[in-house]
Amino acid sequence: MSVKISNARKVASTAAPKAEKDQSQKRQKRMIAEHFKKLETSKEDGRKVVYTFVPGNLTELIGSLGMLPVLPEINALQSGMRKRSGDYIAEAEKSGHSEDVCTYVKCDIGMLKSGNIGPTGTRLPEPDLLLLSYTGCFTFMKWFELLREEYGCPVVMLHVPYQANGVITREMRSYVVDQLEKEVIPAMEKIAGGKLDMDDLARRMELSAQAEDDLVAVWESAKHRPSPIDGYFGGVYYIGPIFSAFRGTEDAVAYYRELLGEVEARMARGEGPMSPDGPMSEEKYRLVVEGPPNWTSFTDFWRMFSK
Amino acid sequence: MLRSLVTTPAEPSEQAADPAATLLSQATALVEDQGLKAVAEWKARHPGGLAIGHMPIYVPRPLIEALGCLPVAIYGGGDQVDIIRGDSYFQSYICHIPRSTIELGLAGSYDILDGMLFPSICDVIRNMSGMWQLLFPDRYAAYVDLPQNFSPEVGGKFYRHELERIASELAKRGALTLDPAALRRSIEAENKRREAIARIDEVRRTEPWRVRASEAYVMVRAGGQLPAAEHTAMLEEFLEKVGERESRPMDNVRVVLVGSFCEQPPIDLIRTLEKAGCDIIDDDFLLGFRFIEGAIPLEEGGDPLEALVRAYLERGVATASRYIGEEEKGAALVEKVRHCSADGVVFAAASFCDPALLDQPMLEAALDKAAIPFTSFKFAENTGQFQVIREQAGAFSDSVKLWGATK
Numbered sequence: 182m183s184v185k186i187s188n189a190r191k192v193a194s195t196a197a198p199k200a201e202k203d204q205s206q207k208r209q210k211r212m213i214a215e216h217f218k219k220l221e222t223s224k225e226d227g228r229k230v231v232y233t234f235v236p237g238n239l240t241e242l243i244g245s246l247g248m249l250p251v252l253p254e255i256n257a258l259q260s261g262m263r264k265r266s267g268d269y270i271a272e273a274e275k276s277g278h279s280e281d282v283c284t285y286v287k288c289d290i291g292m293l294k295s296g297n298i299g300p301t302g303t304r305l306p307e308p309d310l311l312l313l314s315y316t317g318c319f320t321f322m323k324w325f326e327l328l329r330e331e332y333g334c335p336v337v338m339l340h341v342p343y344q345a346n347g348v349i350t351r352e353m354r355s356y357v358v359d360q361l362e363k364e365v366i367p368a369m370e371k372i373a374g375g376k377l378d379m380d381d382l383a384r385r386m387e388l389s390a391q392a393e394d395d396l397v398a399v400w401e402s403a404k405h406r407p408s409p410i411d412g413y414f415g416g417v418y419y420i421g422p423i424f425s426a427f428r429g430t431e432d433a434v435a436y437y438r439e440l441l442g443e444v445e446a447r448m449a450r451g452e453g454p455m456s457p458d459g460p461m462s463e464e465k466y467r468l469v470v471e472g473p474p475n476w477t478s479f480t481d482f483w484r485m486f487s488k
Numbered sequence: 489m490l491r492s493l494v495t496t497p498a499e500p501s502e503q504a505a506d507p508a509a510t511l512l513s514q515a516t517a518l519v520e521d522q523g524l525k526a527v528a529e530w531k532a533r534h535p536g537g538l539a540i541g542h543m544p545i546y547v548p549r550p551l552i553e554a555l556g557c558l559p560v561a562i563y564g565g566g567d568q569v570d571i572i573r574g575d576s577y578f579q580s581y582i583c584h585i586p587r588s589t590i591e592l593g594l595a596g597s598y599d600i601l602d603g604m605l606f607p608s609i610c611d612v613i614r615n616m617s618g619m620w621q622l623l624f625p626d627r628y629a630a631y632v633d634l635p636q637n638f639s640p641e642v643g644g645k646f647y648r649h650e651l652e653r654i655a656s657e658l659a660k661r662g663a664l665t666l667d668p669a670a671l672r673r674s675i676e677a678e679n680k681r682r683e684a685i686a687r688i689d690e691v692r693r694t695e696p697w698r699v700r701a702s703e704a705y706v707m708v709r710a711g712g713q714l715p716a717a718e719h720t721a722m723l724e725e726f727l728e729k730v731g732e733r734e735s736r737p738m739d740n741v742r743v744v745l746v747g748s749f750c751e752q753p754p755i756d757l758i759r760t761l762e763k764a765g766c767d768i769i770d771d772d773f774l775l776g777f778r779f780i781e782g783a784i785p786l787e788e789g790g791d792p793l794e795a796l797v798r799a800y801l802e803r804g805v806a807t808a809s810r811y812i813g814e815e816e817k818g819a820a821l822v823e824k825v826r827h828c829s830a831d832g833v834v835f836a837a838a839s840f841c842d843p844a845l846l847d848q849p850m851l852e853a854a855l856d857k858a859a860i861p862f863t864s865f866k867f868a869e870n871t872g873q874f875q876v877i878r879e880q881a882g883a884f885s886d887s888v889k890l891w892g893a894t895k
Contacts, residue, residue: 315811326817330853363642364642
């Protein structure tokens, strides 16, 4: 992820009042809580659960087949933000995982071995299917091999070719379509117990496109001076719905429409982005940051730039 | 007295008048040839021929040979190269082979190469393809996307196109156009090489005192910068010479070594394991030469490119960088241990090697279930201290001897 960050000084630097949450933040929190509520009762409700990854996620397909997604990466980063990851990683290393490898995996494995309690404090349901969207991060492949050993459930892979020259070729597209048609969708239908409704899928894709259009407009707002958004620390929250369980939903469309409205209003007022301590102004530096933030000290890290 | 304290008998190659000594010296010179002199000599003998480097693990070398090019296996700098500039291109928590490869590239050691191929083994090697393009814009550099879908009409179709793409891109740079007859000949040559390697492996399994793993390693690795036919001749001569050796069995434990398929350990580390009482009777060193199990099947009148594709799809060995689908994880390793009548397994993975180290807990679980003893350590290609590893391997060897091996 390559996003823009704007740095500004706080207007009132003496006090540190608790920042009032935007309506869109409240909406996102509500959406996530509702999703985890659905997961909590999924077995009783007879809904199948699909674990999958953020990059290359096929949430529209999952939703179209009436199943619910769980994203272990998101659980891992939220464990990091909630200061739980240290214990989880230690738990995984105790059971033979190397200290040299990706801590996202170990955090997830450790969480699983510690009762699989998710970010909202309730136990996550076991997967009915592991949908391995293998988009280039090699660790993903091993991660779901490891989870398959733990859960003993089926895995289906979508291998997305690497675009070495930044070009999606006809053959790459054909490889992905072949996999979807011949392996991924049939495997998902088998678990879901029903056929995919292409009209429903098309509708969900349309909703995704609408949500993405508004998200792109949010990113584009960073061109304005001062930028009304913090594309890095704030951006982590902005990508939440589209990167997780809400692709292809009315909820995502409503969230991004609301977010864009708030961003445009800030821009119209000449305001900078929100920080953990309230709105910022006086944009001093404009930075581009590559890579994810330090999840375990997220707010402190943010303040290093915002204060 | 415990094994780790016993004075090790002389290696076959250390004995007076070892019939294989000259060949081993020649092979060692090739392995240590960081400046790729043998490649320069090949190019002098083949004016206009392209030398194409490739990273581990697997690149279909017969395809490159069929285009009139010399495939050159690149294994990094081992323990022979001081890393100065290479480190500045990478963060601290990744393996060593990309550092030394970049170091050697920047130092001009690979200037003789006309191109480099980077197969999809892991994120690090993949991203090196982009780095290479930026660092050496005048040279060919390509990522070889090995499919993780093994269905002929899905992954096979994609892989065939990958091979055709590489052939076509190399042809634009002066290689020959892909000709089925030439490809058939190069696959036949590759099959002969594989057969010779398989015979050496068989000697290691049946008479490990006759060919040590470290010797087999050097002989196989020497072929990294040779055409298949030349390498085969060398291997066959080696087989003949070791047959003349007067060596005797040693009271060692028989181990399978796993995890060194990409970054290679220093040869002295392999010797250290041997000196600690381990006969390494199977391993995944230099896996590219053994990546396809058995011969690449060539049908009379069949399409040789399809044969290359099907060999990858259907005969690829179980290894960490290959998705296993519905198969049972670790079953192939357990089967190998049984087949080789091994006493145990040594996991030797390069530090920060994601594929090997993420795979290892699953393999260990399979070994536990099968009551096969194992030990594990990590290395870097430039590891220089072996005492701890010798003690660990010696203790493992002793414990297997004292308390039993594979049931």
